[in-house]
Structures are given as C-alpha cells and as structure tokens.
Amino acid sequence: MGCITVSDVPVIWIGPAVSSGMHAPLHACENCIAELESLIWNYFVSKNSPQTPASAAS
Numbered sequence: 001m002g003c004i005t006v007s008d009v010p011v012i013w014i015g016p017a018v019s020s021g022m023h024a025p026l027h028a029c030e031n032c033i034a035e036l037e038s039l040i041w042n043y044f045v046s047k048n049s050p051q052t053p054a055s056a057a058s
Contacts, residue, residue, distance in 0.1 A: 003029035 003009045009029045014036075017026040028036065 003027075003032050 003011055011027040011029050012033075014026050014028050014033065016023045
C-alpha cells in the first residue's frame with residue numbers, strides 16, 4: 001500500500017491490523033481499498049464456488 005508513504009493522498013482508517021499478536025491502526029487510500037475489496041471478494045467467491053475433485057486438492 002504505497003499510499004501510506006505519500007503525504008498528498010487522502011487515506012481513511014480501515015481498522016486495526018494484527019500481526020504476531022500486536023495491533024496497529026491501518027489506513028488506506030481509495031485505490032488501495034478497492035484493491036483490498038477485490039482480493040476479499042475473490043477469496044470468498046473461490047471458497048464458495050462448487051469444488052471439483054481437481055480444484056479441491058489445491
């Protein structure tokens with residue numbers, strides 16, 4: 001998420017990030033939020049799609 005290091009890009013808080021049991025605030029710009037939403041959507045679509053024997057092994 002390159003928007004974190006660019007000072008003139010507006011960002012919003014999207015929630016806490018958790019790593020190794022520690023929490024930190026997480027911020028992202030509109031483009032990064034859209035990319036994250038796409039990744040999340042694709043994950044849920046792939047998990048909820050019918051499994052064939054070949055795809056179940058992966």
